[in-house]
Amino acid sequence: MASIELAGISRSFGDVKAVVDLSVSVADGEFVVLLGPSGAGKTTTLRLIAGLERPDAGRIRMDGRDITDSLPASRDCAFVFQQYSLYPHLSVFDNLAFPLRSPLRRSEPAEVKRRVEEVAAMLHIEGKLARRATELSGGEMQRVAIGRALVRRPRVFLMDEPLSSLDAQLREELRVELRRLQRSTGATVIYVTHDHVEATTMADRIGILEGGVLQQVGTPLEVYGDPHTLPVAQRLGSPAINVLPAEWFDGRAPVGTAHVAIRPEDVRLSPDGEAPGFQVIECSLVKHQLVAERHGVEVHARVMLDEPLAPGSQARFGFPAEHCLFFDAAGRRIGMP
Ligand SMILES: Nc1ncnc2c1ncn2[C@@H]1O[C@H](COP(=O)(O)OP(=O)(O)O)[C@@H](O)[C@H]1O
Ligand SMILES: [Mg+2]
Structure with missing residues (x-):
């Protein structure tokens, strides 16, 4: 060859x-x-x-x-x-x-x-x-x-x-x-x-x-x-990576951040999570998948649950900083050479 x-x-x-x-x-x-x-x-x-x-x-x-x-x-x-x-x-x-x-x-x-x-x-x-x-x-x-x-x-x-x-x-x-x-x-x-x-x-x-x-x-x-x-x-990835507005990360995102992206498997669901106010759209125990929405932004999370969350109920998410990817307005990753 x-x-x-x-x-x-x-x-x-x-x-x-x-x-x-x-x-x-x-x-x-x-x-x-x-x-x-x-x-x-x-x-x-x-x-x-x-x-x-x-x-x-x-x-x-x-x-x-x-x-x-x-x-x-x-x-x-x-x-x-x-x-x-x-x-x-x-x-x-x-x-x-x-x-x-x-x-x-x-x-x-x-x-x-x-x-x-x-x-x-x-x-x-x-x-x-x-x-x-x-x-x-x-x-x-x-x-x-x-x-x-x-x-x-x-x-x-x-x-x-x-x-x-x-x-x-x-x-x-x-x-x-x-x-x-x-x-x-x-x-x-x-x-x-x-x-x-x-x-x-x-x-x-x-x-x-x-x-x-x-x-x-x-x-x-x-x-x-x-x-x-x-x-x-x-x-790459399915469900696709979540793209969240920079305003949600005030003080936690580098200067120049326009979008914060995080994979569904990195999103945490916790009663004391720092991002309240999400409304559950869909929850599947079989696919370990939770979809929720806030201000028109959908978040997909891969989570293990014993009981499904009812559509319309409230959810709180955590977006751990170590898993967040920060992009500028042109879509370039911040901090990349
Ligand atoms: N022979 C051709 N004449 C004119 N335009 C072409 C020709 N071949 C490809 N293109 C254009 O070039 C671009 C890339 O096409 P292509 O390589 O077939 O993309 P892909 O395989 O990723 O779908 C497209 O906009 C397509 O319309
Ligand atoms: Mg082709």
């Missing part, structure tokens, strides 16, 4: 700045997830790495070699597209074998069979090899699409929201499978998603993209626990 380095990459489409001065290094064998909302520039970034787009500025290196001007085929990236595109008239076997039979590769038939069967077993579709692609469920089709990337031994895997069209249960199953496969093969993977659960469970490191700008790169724990901007703090 290979390492990838993006150095100051930019790409615009007319007035739209899809990717802005993006720099990131992905180590050989690393699983990096680019996380961001729709339109953040995730697909464009993958297409730039694959050579399907050319950057307006910046360089791309693979294993230290500059590949900015080289053809897609010579880069040897396997791309799993968001919309799986199988050949409907071909069997599952032939769909999986297709990349191995390309004129560039021309593998021996026995080798093709061996690779296809190996990958089909990994993805638990070995019983479907004789079927036509159109006879599969959505989840099975997506496995074939991923399998078509896996049959080759590319230098890098580029995966564009490969699980987003699947139902929750299958998504979870394939998430674990893909990660297991990656670990056992030592593959370099750049994986794109808008799903923060996918990002935090799969990634060695997460890069958060917003409006074409890479906001922060770090391990899941680093970006969750130590976000540098408010958008990064809000991108």
Whole structure:
């Protein structure tokens, strides 16, 4: 496999700045997830790495070699597209074998069979090899699409929201499978998603993209626990981090604080808590979740309760200072370099 380095990459489409001065290094064998909302520039970034787009500025290196001007085929990236595109008239076997039979590769038939069967077993579709692609469920089709990337031994895997069209249960199953496969093969993977659960469970490191700008790169724990901007703090976690007005923290927040953010698991519920006057909206013992409101601001707390609090009843919260994150009006974390 290979390492990838993006150095100051930019790409615009007319007035739209899809990717802005993006720099990131992905180590050989690393699983990096680019996380961001729709339109953040995730697909464009993958297409730039694959050579399907050319950057307006910046360089791309693979294993230290500059590949900015080289053809897609010579880069040897396997791309799993968001919309799986199988050949409907071909069997599952032939769909999986297709990349191995390309004129560039021309593998021996026995080798093709061996690779296809190996990958089909990994993805638990070995019983479907004789079927036509159109006879599969959505989840099975997506496995074939991923399998078509896996049959080759590319230098890098580029995966564009490969699980987003699947139902929750299958998504979870394939998430674990893909990660297991990656670990056992030592593959370099750049994986794109808008799903923060996918990002935090799969990634060695997460890069958060917003409006074409890479906001922060770090391990899941680093970006969750130590976000540098408010958008990064809000991108990870469910329920989302609470964002509270600075007035509630008079004298306890650093100068210049506009927003105070605190994770639901860090909010305390106590009879003598320092923030009274919240009205309970929802309380679930099963999800350990309490939602309450004061002056139009909702607070989500993860709490253990023996008895539910009735909607409409009063609650008092504690927001321990050591768990509070302070942001300025521009959304930058205060005290960050
Ligand atoms: N070929 C294109 N022509 C014009 N605009 C494009 C093209 N590709 C992407 N864009 C725009 O660039 C921005 C980033 O798109 P994209 O990389 O697809 O984001 P994402 O994959 O994160 O949803 C969007 O505003 C999108 O409309
Ligand atoms: Mg996309």
